[in-house]
């Protein structure tokens with residue numbers, strides 16, 4: 001195979017501002033096709049990014065033998081059905097988060113990838129952020145001692161989805177700010193804990209800022225195996241947050257570390273010290289380099305037959321926590337995530 005031939009599903013923000021930018025002049029991949037149900041935005045996207053083929057019918061794109069892999073940047077309700085359709089047609093898939101509307105759909109995605117023997121990667125891009133990777137490494141090195149608490153924020157300040165858009169339509173989105181933003185924090189906590197399994201969730205969710213039928217505010221406490229407590233805050237339209245999306249903290253018996261901005265507090269030769277490790281300057285909150293690293297990993301996994309990380313199972317753990325959190329918010333009870 002020369003260059004990996006990629007098809008783009010959807011013409012929205014995630015493809016236009018992120019995925020397609022990471023694929024521009026990529027040495028190992030080229031975008032050969034794009035699909036969307038709305039022909040107008042499809043035409044504009046193809047013209048702006050020089051994409052030779054367009055499809056308004058996903059089945060036709062799936063049947064195109066000259067596409068090796070696709071990026072599913074469609075609304076959440078189309079993640080499972082279209083990803084399965086593409087896998088069954090022999091394409092590898094990078095699917096946006098959340099991987100599906102619920103756990104049952106997520107399981108179907110994994111089964112489809114296994115049957116088709118194709119790669120399935122879920123776009124939990126914070127795993128590719130330099131600071132988050134640094135935090136994971138600091139925790140794994142033992143410098144912080146035994147980790148007992150981790151926290152992560154996923155709050156969109158001042159703004160959020162437009163009322164009436166698919167993001168705030170329950171059957172299209174599957175959930176509100178917790179599903180859209182909080183899912184990043186859920187995955188980030190599992191990632192920095194080295195893949196620790198979530199055991200139990202207690203959550204609150206509510207709608208305070210706009211007249212929408214989904215949550216714009218959520219807080220969840222997650223018990224991880226080994227007794228580590230995880231806390232996440234998710235929100236849209238908020239006016240204040242202790243930290244923005246990606247702000248993540250780890251508390252250990254010997255030290256503390258956080259990112260955005262990175263800081264390490266620990267004892268060095270018996271002296272308590274606070275250091276701010278040098279990190280590459282961010283151009284924006286959700287910085288392009290992490291999307292680039294995510295795309296490079298997806299391409300590398302296909303070309304060199306490696307298992308993507310985060311793969312389907314990682315996506316499914318996030319879905320399990322999400323589903324348990326919504327159930328908890330509804331019942332007022334702590335909910336088992338489903339792992340014993």
Ligand SMILES: NC(=O)c1ccc[n+]([C@@H]2O[C@H](COP(=O)([O-])OP(=O)(O)OC[C@H]3O[C@@H](n4cnc5c(N)ncnc54)[C@H](O)[C@@H]3O)[C@@H](O)[C@H]2O)c1
Nearest residue numbers: 010011012013014015036038073074075076096097098166
């Ligand atoms: N990881 C990230 O940083 C990140 C950021 C933004 C979005 N996302 C994810 O990417 C996916 C797409 O988000 P987006 O911001 O690009 O969305 P968007 O609204 O900008 O684009 C959605 C695309 O899907 C098409 N579409 C199909 N059915 C639709 C429907 N019923 N209503 C509206 N549009 C429909 C639209 O025409 C458009 O091409 C979502 O799953 C979202 O969670 C991830």
